[in-house]
Amino acid sequence: MFNTFFALGATALELGLISSLTVLALFLSYSMLNVCDLSTDGCFTLGAAVGAVVAISGHPYLSLGAAICAGMVSGFVTAILQTKMGIDSLLSGIIVNTGLYSVNIAIMGGASLLNMNKTETVFTKAKMLFAHSFIGPQYRLVVVIAIVALVLVLLTWFLKTRLGLAIRATGNNPDMVKSSSINPTFTTIVGLCLSNSLTALSGCLLAQSQKSVNVTIGSGMVTIALASLLIGRAFMGKGGIGKRAVGAVLGAFVFRLVYTIALRFNLPAYMLKLVSSVIVIIAIAGPYFKQRLPELKRIRDASKGERHA
Amino acid sequence: MLELIDVCKTFNPKTIFEKVALDHVNLKVQDGDFISIIGANGAGKSTLFNAICGSFLTDSGKIILDGEDITFKPDHIRAKTIGRLFQDPMRGSAPGMSIEENLALAAGHGGWLSKISKADKEAFRERLSLLDMGLEDRMKQPVGLLSGGQRQALTLLMSTFNPPKLLLLDEHTAALDPSTAEKVLELTKKIVDDNHLTCLMITHNMQSALELGNRTIMMHHGKIIYDVSGDKRKGLGVADLLGQFKKAAGKDLDNDRMILV
Numbered sequence: 001m002f003n004t005f006f007a008l009g010a011t012a013l014e015l016g017l018i019s020s021l022t023v024l025a026l027f028l029s030y031s032m033l034n035v036c037d038l039s040t041d042g043c044f045t046l047g048a049a050v051g052a053v054v055a056i057s058g059h060p061y062l063s064l065g066a067a068i069c070a071g072m073v074s075g076f077v078t079a080i081l082q083t084k085m086g087i088d089s090l091l092s093g094i095i096v097n098t099g100l101y102s103v104n105i106a107i108m109g110g111a112s113l114l115n116m117n118k119t120e121t122v123f124t125k126a127k128m129l130f131a132h133s134f135i136g137p138q139y140r141l142v143v144v145i146a147i148v149a150l151v152l153v154l155l156t157w158f159l160k161t162r163l164g165l166a167i168r169a170t171g172n173n174p175d176m177v178k179s180s181s182i183n184p185t186f187t188t189i190v191g192l193c194l195s196n197s198l199t200a201l202s203g204c205l206l207a208q209s210q211k212s213v214n215v216t217i218g219s220g221m222v223t224i225a226l227a228s229l230l231i232g233r234a235f236m237g238k239g240g241i242g243k244r245a246v247g248a249v250l251g252a253f254v255f256r257l258v259y260t261i262a263l264r265f266n267l268p269a270y271m272l273k274l275v276s277s278v279i280v281i282i283a284i285a286g287p288y289f290k291q292r293l294p295e296l297k298r299i300r301d302a303s304k305g306e307r308h309a
Numbered sequence: 310m311l312e313l314i315d316v317c318k319t320f321n322p323k324t325i326f327e328k329v330a331l332d333h334v335n336l337k338v339q340d341g342d343f344i345s346i347i348g349a350n351g352a353g354k355s356t357l358f359n360a361i362c363g364s365f366l367t368d369s370g371k372i373i374l375d376g377e378d379i380t381f382k383p384d385h386i387r388a389k390t391i392g393r394l395f396q397d398p399m400r401g402s403a404p405g406m407s408i409e410e411n412l413a414l415a416a417g418h419g420g421w422l423s424k425i426s427k428a429d430k431e432a433f434r435e436r437l438s439l440l441d442m443g444l445e446d447r448m449k450q451p452v453g454l455l456s457g458g459q460r461q462a463l464t465l466l467m468s469t470f471n472p473p474k475l476l477l478l479d480e481h482t483a484a485l486d487p488s489t490a491e492k493v494l495e496l497t498k499k500i501v502d503d504n505h506l507t508c509l510m511i512t513h514n515m516q517s518a519l520e521l522g523n524r525t526i527m528m529h530h531g532k533i534i535y536d537v538s539g540d541k542r543k544g545l546g547v548a549d550l551l552g553q554f555k556k557a558a559g560k561d562l563d564n565d566r567m568i569l570v
Binding site (some may be wrong): 158160161162163164166168169172173175176178179180181182183184253 | 370383384385386388389392393400401402403404405406410413414416417418419420421422423424425467468
């Protein structure tokens, strides 16, 4: 019994941490830059595809760097569309997402599925490395925890630098950024390049963890990540940047945990996306109705009063 | 110092919404001038500021600041030498970020990857204490928690942190209650004097238009219709200004939003 729970927890932790990189990407683009980046799904797959192709060609470590670079390029295109070409930010994301579908299949050599069963990945490397140490079977977790911790530290540090402050201000009050002699176009480009590089890294890790890439591996990621982000916000509240970033990671883990438990109770796997949609709806509509509750009450009371009178 | 040469701007040209906002405006501002600008709504006062700041490209004419032609410079580049305050106190600062972080962006010290240093914090604390609003003890709090007056005072501090060549004040006290407005105006005067800033101020208060600064200009339908300074200005009263307006504009003021204080 305990072992089953432990195994479930470890799986949820691993998958949660992998997707937490996408959640951190949305933390940067959605919470900081105030851009809802709808190219997330395509970019996640892009990272998975590029990472897989590079890993299959025999470079497991390089695959992470390649995925990060590919994500940056994708983010750059999305940013250029919305800052330099007059395309609405939501629409730019959708356009890039659509385009990426073809790009991703092209990267996978025209196939919609790549198998990495015999490929050396960062996980197999870690397995060999830790084979005789106390870490032993938990090598997968170690890899993911190390990467997420590194990203978390770097991101928190970055958001407190001048460039990070400028990116946060761009989402908060673009007028103010301009009057501080900073070009908001520049900060938007940097912000989206960084966030998309994290999304791609996330995709790359998931592909290597499950040893295969499907062209639909990223579909629905934006909603799942948004749900996790909002769960994290509910747990951690407003607080400082570091606390909120940790909240994002925690949210990703909680989301996965709830989902894993649901699967144990025979919820079919295909329900994942509906669950994430519902969570996003509750997380965004909840506070809205909570805020309107006194108003609604007053309207109801007033109409009651009329009936009595 | 600042020179506008034959500057024109028409919004929605060749449509039924066509609006000539700046009509061959010529203006020469001397170093250290404090100019108050008055005029009815839609006279082109804010458009004049937008043209100077680079919010849009003018249709024709030249804008020269300190001998440098800035006509085609983008707005964020001009912001290095031009500070601006709006009527809306919410417009000049980022509500979700702390006072300290807002000031750090305004100060713009160090490279992109530098963090707020101890010396920076000391400098911010010192400047904030000049406002006499107790903000120096709330540097970690988000700006969104401040009142309108406090935010406008902070914006004033931010836009003059690195003294600009030119400070543009667009009715920056109009949204504040009278006593706060007075306080912010006092601060403005102090900061302008201390840093010897050249300043243009839009106001609807004709009394303060005449009291503040050394020169007053009046705009109407995108043109500068009256420009007074020196001894001639000293003897002027609000009634004289209104008389000038009627004479130059050729119509009654009844419909206009000028406050006759």
